[in-house]
Amino acid sequence: MDPLRSTDPEIADLIEKETRRQSAVLRMIPSENYASDAVLAASGSILCNKYSEGYPAKRYYQGQENIDEIERLATTRAKDLFGAEHANVQPYSGSPANMAVYLGLLGKGGRVLGMDLAAGGHLTHGAKASFSGLFYEVAAYGLSRESGRIDYAQARRLAKEFKPQMIFCGASSYPRVVDFAAFAEIAAEVGARLVADISHISGLCFTGQHPAPFPHVDVVTTTTHKLLRGPRGGMILCRQELAAAIDKAVFPGLQGGPHNQTTAAIAVALKEAASPDYREYCRRVVENSKALAEGLLSRGLTLVTGGTDNHLALIDAGAAGLTGKALASGLERAGIVANANKIPFDPRPAHDPSGLRLGTPALTSRGMGVAEMDLVAGLVHQTAVNLEDHAALDNIRQLVAELCLDFPAPGITPCEC
16 A cells, blocks of 8 residues: 555545444445455456457557466366356456447347346346447346245246347346256247356355356356455356357457456456355355344244345345335444335335345355354344434444454455554
């Protein structure tokens, strides 16, 4: 930090404040995690000095021998981990990766069947506010009112009626298993390409904690900064027959030169993810998530689908007479950072929804286990029943700070806090 402080003390101060915040709170937004020192070192390296439009051995600038090798390492590691025939590690993040899939498989327009945003889907799966809903004709499947699970019968019916050219499966706020094989059957019946967005469950899919998307799907997209604990980036994995179309869509279709420092950090994260320690980490993420869900349920809170199979749980705050936004704000004051989120068939608007989404990836990265999850569930419940009592929330924040001291955040030393 010394060079930064001498050049720009204002930014240095803000980074140090954020360092202290990340150390002293329970980070429970399911899409957040802690990157390792090695990942941070690569993402902050001199690789950001180099411009590298194109692909290995097919660049538009000279001086690429080291960059090419870095990207080859990243793509090889990605293919090996996910069992993919081809990998593109250049997308700047998850949404650009999904946009490249639309462009590569459909071109300017086409028909897409995706998961409804309110049911747990992502903006880029066809939401009206997204490019996917603006430029493509979209039909949306959802969840069963009875079970809260994906309604595969509805998805099949819509597919037969709508005749989509591409089907998206995967979600951003769905706490249960996604049946890729069932979606593959639906896609085959209507001749559609099947795309699995596994940004939230990527690590679970190759460590045995969730079914793997390949060989059922044609394309897989994922971010690299959630369960993978990498830098903020994206990847596309696909069948070899689609490789040229996907690569052309990423560059020159949507992007210029890749962020080489991010590519290197992705390669590091993928190497870390291939270790036995990472496999154990993913097992503990799910174990902790289930323990957290049980702790919340035992204290009278209502969960969408009644529990979880993966890394997140979705609280129906409306069942307790609250809103997700009010609960998220109260939790933040108490030192627990989660996010308001729509729930299936939510009567409330997206900017002030009924749900609250929280997950265990970051807490598990800190070394917390099942016992701590029950404690955290108790703190969430205490916050929910004391939203208007600021003194009570401040007391909870002190308990949170003490818990955080027992489980230091990875990559953050005591002197930085």
